[in-house]
Amino acid sequence: MNGHDQLTRRQLLGITVTAAVGAAAGAAVAAEPAFPKLDEKDPMAVALHYVHDAKLVDPKKNPTYKAGHHCANCLHLTGKAGDAWQPCNLFPKKLVAATGWCSAWVQKPGTA
Ligand code: SF4
Incomplete structure (x- = not known):
């Protein structure tokens, strides 16, 4: 060698x-895969009245909203519990805030 x-x-x-x-x-x-965060100004987000912070939802404009509803307890959220930003079935290839909300919110079983 x-x-x-x-x-x-x-x-x-x-x-x-x-x-x-x-x-x-x-x-x-x-x-x-690292998806970008959903922009509140995204046309689909606007159409569904999505906001990053459910506490900012105006119940008069969104009568289906009730205190305590947020992405973390929505059926459509698909990420890992506890993550601040997670995928949602309604917004492909985007992440929504666990604290967010939109008018398509549906109670996730077991989170009542
Ligand atoms: S469908 Fe559910 S998880 Fe997705 S943005 Fe709306 S409230 Fe959040």
Whole structure:
């Protein structure tokens, strides 16, 4: 074995480590896609009266809203309980605030 062989092995090891780290990062991204937060001005959000903070809902303009209703206890929320921003069935590839609300709210069973 000469110096040239050692350098080649080091390079090979570096390439292998780099590839392994890259593959792990790619797998993490594929398993948990990072979607952008829903904009309250998004046309669908406006149509459904979505807001990031359910406490700001005007009950006179949204008679179906009741205190205590928010995305975290809505049937359409699909994320991990406790996360501040989660996917919603009604807003594909966007995240809604767990504290948010829209007029499509439906009580999630077991959250009464
Ligand atoms: S459908 Fe439910 S989870 Fe989705 S934005 Fe409306 S209230 Fe929130």
